[in-house]
Amino acid sequence: MVAVGVNLHENSWPTVRYHLMEELRIYYNQYVVMFSTKECDDVQKRFDFFEDGFAPIENRMNMPERGFLIASRYNVILHTLTTLGSMTYVPLRSSPPPLYDHKFITLGYVNNSHYVNVILQGDYPMPTIATQWFRYIFECAVAWITLYIERINYYALLRSNRSNCNVEEVVLE
Structure with missing residues (x-):
């Protein structure tokens, strides 16, 4: 899914995994501060799967850690849509390119599995940006x-009108 979103062939998922492993390795200290050493090591183990076919559940994509890796590595805006709550991930370390060059990837979580x-x-x-x-x-x-x-x-307004959930509004100063 991410491969297609960054204009690679759908069979380029090993390249994406390698890129995300590289992102985690290069910026490991920043991600440890965000998520903890244990979480980062778990993400590293999940990425370490390069066999053909569907990845076993222990090697599948999880959020939020991978969301930040994807957005930052590929300089894209990533949306994840789930029944538990949708989220937007934005690059951590880069200025945005010109508007005409913005890339969006949207991934929907289906069947509780992929x-x-x-x-x-x-x-x-x-969706709300990851806190x-x-x-x-x-x-x-x-x-x-x-x-x-x-x-x-x-x-956020649409969500608040739909239910009595907490709504976060972003205010720029």
Whole structure:
């Protein structure tokens, strides 16, 4: 799914796993601060699967750790859609490219077992940004949210109108 989202062939999943392992290795200390050594080591073990066929459950994608790795490694905005709550992951260490060059990947979690690519069109409401992003971003990455604040707040408004769940609104100063 991620391979297709970054314009690679769907059979390029080993390349994606290698890239994400490399992202984790290079920025290991930053990710340890975000998630803990145990979590980072668990993610590393999950990535270490390069056999053909479906990955066993212990090697499948998990969030939020992989969401940050994907967004940061490929400089994309990643949305995950699940019944438990949808989330947006934004690069941690880069300034956004020009708007025409923004790339979005949307993954929907299905059958309680795997992710599939979802194509969203237009100015769709964007799920809430993962909370760790606000705490661990580099200064240059703040601009990502500026471009999408209205869509993020619209998503929060839609959620609040649908149920009595807590709504987070992002305010830029």
